[in-house]
Amino acid sequence: MTIDLRQMRYFVALAETLHFGRAAERLHISQPPLTRQIAALERELGVRLLERNSRHAGLTHAGRRFLEDSRLAMATFEQACRNAQLAERGELGTLTVGFMMHAAHTVLPRLTRQFMNDHPDVHVELREMVPDLLPDAILTGRFDAAVTFDPGAIRGLSTDRIHEEQLCLVAHSSHRLAALPIVRAEQLAGEPLIATPPDVAPTLRDAILRYLRSAGIVPVFRLEAQLQQTIVSLVAENLGVALVPASMGKLGLSGLAFRPLEQAPTVAHVVAWRDGNMNPTLRPFLASAGVPESSASDS
Amino acid sequence: MTIDLRQMRYFVALAETLHFGRAAERLHISQPPLTRQIAALERELGVRLLERNSRHAGLTHAGRRFLEDSRLAMATFEQACRNAQLAERGELGTLTVGFMMHAAHTVLPRLTRQFMNDHPDVHVELREMVPDLLPDAILTGRFDAAVTFDPGAIRGLSTDRIHEEQLCLVAHSSHRLAALPIVRAEQLAGEPLIATPPDVAPTLRDAILRYLRSAGIVPVFRLEAQLQQTIVSLVAENLGVALVPASMGKLGLSGLAFRPLEQAPTVAHVVAWRDGNMNPTLRPFLASAGVPESSASDS
């Protein structure tokens, strides 16, 4: 078929006025081209769309049907164009965000709500993952962005700090350390500690190690688990104490004491993304996360 | 926008091959026009659809979105064209059929099933109506066709007989006439009859009158109702006897006796339509009803 959207547009105008002259005027063309295009349309369709009585024209049944369908087709076409523009501006599309479980208790909920409010037509896919696997998932393009502990400098990966919190001590309520209003590093000497394995969250593990070593303590790790939630649960069973991000205290588990540390170390959450990720929805997401325009764009 | 379906078609071909030369070949044009049309499309949309690396091209996120939407838009467009052709052939559209209630027990079910089987995309609207109002409803265009007792010759109305049946006597089981295997007109003398009012179904009323008068009987109508079903129900209450189309006996009401009449008069069902009704679904409907092509077309 050589039928054209123009012919469809002409036909709709004609069907709505049922008058070649007035329809042509509305289309900003003269009457003869309109007559010709309609004739061509009818010829190419092989369908009589209008009943002309030389006095006034009326739609045939097929014409009425074609009018409805034409309106739909034109709307669908225009929607396609509009969507392309929205997609390029990052206001329409899909964004896949990986995050470590711990972030579900800190920045992720508000970040997600903020972004989804500002960009209602972006489909967001959230994927939980242990921190050490996130950088690779971003670099291979499986995720567009990630929220995790700072993984340090990685080639091709940009990061921006969006959250920082102190570590605190968590111990069973009956533990001797639970009686202290504030805990000093030296007081942890010889205490069996529960922590994440070194490869799962190196930043967090390192922060704990540095803190203890600066007080001359050689830590004893007898029990390890990947998730902070798991660690806290194990502490609740009195299997040891742990240094965890202060936000874990908000979970409201009973039988536990969260105590501040003197000169407490901090851990940061970052949002991370691949340099050169062209998903247009990424920039708005970074903007919602508070990443400065400069560091978002020079990646 | 001056964006064209052609450009969309070109883009889809290009997006599917990701190669200007091969896409152009598939479109039966040479490569330069394709390059130009795609460039024009991107310019008019204001959206970069392809990432060209001079070695091979890839879709941008917006391009991927536009590809999906373009496929939908093109399909919708083609559907519009196809539908117009189907509508003209009467294979798609809406047919409104009025009918007298009595036809629901005779020809209407099989006629409707036949037509809907043969024309699955035609929407059928059935409207019950008392017989005397049907011709006007057709002439004013509210219905495309009607199934009713023969209304006689009406200007602008064509009819074709599609069903004929004898009248029979219906009486209460305890009635004296119920004992007879066959009933003669003379035996109805003085019997109170239930019938339709003269203006509701003149043909039927006249057939009954002629039958009785030919036997020299002056009928006594003490009770009248519009619907044959109502009449039969009243007979079941022993409020009188009635002459009704034989098909009423199939309803299976208990306590009633249906008896054949000697020299029984017949009543016909016709399908009726307005001369010059241009609804394309009407011809196929008349064909399903068994109306000869000649009488359907010369109207």
Place this chain on the structure above:
DNA sequence: GCTATCAATACCTTTTCGGTATCATGACGA
């Protein structure tokens, strides 16, 4: 650095589209 490949550009030809003028037709009024 050379070559092969592929998209972009230049330039020309053909097609299509729109504009003006005019014609054909049928309704309406004198």
Place this chain on the structure above:
DNA sequence: TCGTCATGATACCGAAAAGGTATTGATAGC
């Protein structure tokens, strides 16, 4: 009944757009 008016169809012309051929430009791989 004839003239007039309204309206869609045709004829013809100029402008715009599309496609074709030849060529250039850029880059990946040897």
